[in-house]
Amino acid sequence: MAENLTMNERVAPTSLSAVTSVEPQRAAGSGTLPAEHPPVRWGRVGVLLMNLGTPEGTSYWPMRRYLKEFLSDRRVIEVPRLIWWPLLNLIILTKRPGPKGKDYASVWNNERDEGPLKTITRGQAERLQAAMGDSVVVDWAMRYGKPEVSLRIQALLDQGCDRILLVPLYPQYAAATSATACDQAFKALMQMRWQPTVRVSPPYHDDPVYIRAMADSIREGLAKLDFEPEVILTSFHGVPKSYLLKGDPYHCQCVKTGRLIREELGFSTERMRTTFQSRFGNEEWLKPYTDETVQTLAKSGVKRMAIVAPGFTADCLETLEELDGENRHYFEDNGGERFAYIPCLNDSDLGMKVIETVVRRELQGWV
Secondary structure, three states, X not given: OHHHOOOOEEEOHHHHOOOOOEEEOEOOOOOEOOOOOOOOEEOEEEEEEEEEEEOOOOOHHHHHHHHXXXXXXXXXXXXXXXXXXXXXXXXXXXXXXXXXXXXXXXXXXXXXXXXXXXXXXXXXXXXXXXXXXXXXXXXXXXXXXXXXXXXXHHHHHHOOEEEEEEEEOOOOOOHHHHHHHHHHHHHHHHOOOOOOEEEEOOOOOOOHHHHHHHHHHHHHHHHOOOOOOOEEEEEEEOOXXXXXXXXOOHHHHHHHHHHHHHHHHOOOOOOEEEEEEOOOOOOOEOOOEHHHHHHHHHHOOOXXXXXXXXXXXXXXXXXXXXXXXXXXXXXXXXXXXXXXXXOOOOOOHHHHHHHHHHHHHHOOOOO
16 A cells, blocks of 8 residues: 555555555656655645534533634634633633533434544545545545644645645535635645645535435435425524625525525425524524524424425534424424424435535546
C-alpha cells in the first residue's frame, strides 16, 4: 500500500491496488532528486467530505468543548464579540451542555460511542471510496470536533494527494455551513509551504439528480406508512433573518429546493410546505418556523402529517431528536394523531448517487 513506498515518489492513480505502481519523481532537469532533498509524495487526487460536527461524548465537558467551538465561530454567531463573549462563556456554556447532552444521548450510537452524524458521514466516505475505486483517495472530516479538517487534509497530502476536492455536505449554501467549512480548510492551507491544488464543490440545491433522489426517498418513505399524510413539511435548518438581508443565498436556495421537490412529486402547495427549524436566541429567524407550523396544523384539525429534512445529508440531532422527537410531541399534544419523520438520504443508494454525481462532475479534468 501507499505507506510502504519510499517518499520521493510520484504515486500513480493505481496505488490503492494490491500491487503499487510508482514513477520516480524527477527534478526540473533530468535525473532523480538529490539525496538531500526532503521526502515528498505527489501525483494523486483526494476528496474530502466535510460535515458540521458532533461532540465526542454526551457528558458535560465534551458537550461544553463542542458547543464552545461551534458557538465561537463568527460565521455562526455574528453578534458583536463584546456582547456575545460574556453571554457564551458565563451563561450558555454553563447551562446548555447538560440539557444538550441529554438530547444527544437520546440519539447516540452507543455501539460506536459516537453521534449518528459521525457514523453516517464515515459510511458515506467508505461507500464513495468503493464507488470511485483507485482513481481518488476519499477521506472525511468535521468542521467542529473530530476528525479535524486540518489533520485529514494532511493525511491526504501524506498519501500523495497534491490535488484535493473539498466537498461541503450541504445542498444549500450558507455562510454558517459551507463557508465556515471551507474557512477551516483554508486555515490549514495557510500553514503549508507546498499547498495542494484545491477545488470546492458548489451547492447542488437544484441539481436534478438531488431533486429526484429526494422525491424518490419521500415516495419510498410514504409507501412504508400505514396512513396517508394530509400535509408534508420540508424542514430546513434556520438562520437569522439578518443573514438573508446581508446577502446570504441560503433562504432562496432552500425555497427553490422545496418547490422543485414538490413539483417533482406533483403535490399542491397546501399539501407540501417549506419551513425552518432550530432557531436559537431572541432574534427573528427565517420563517415560517417548523415548530409553530406543526402546532398550528394540529390545532387546525390536521390529523396526519409527515416531515422530511432535505437540507441535511445525514440524520443528526436536529432531525432525529428535534424533528422526530420534539415536533412529534408538538403535533400529538395539540390534537394530531399520526406523525412520521422520513429519514435523510444518508449513505443509502439514493444518497450516494447524489454525492458521487457531485464528486465525479467536480473532478472532471483531474481523473
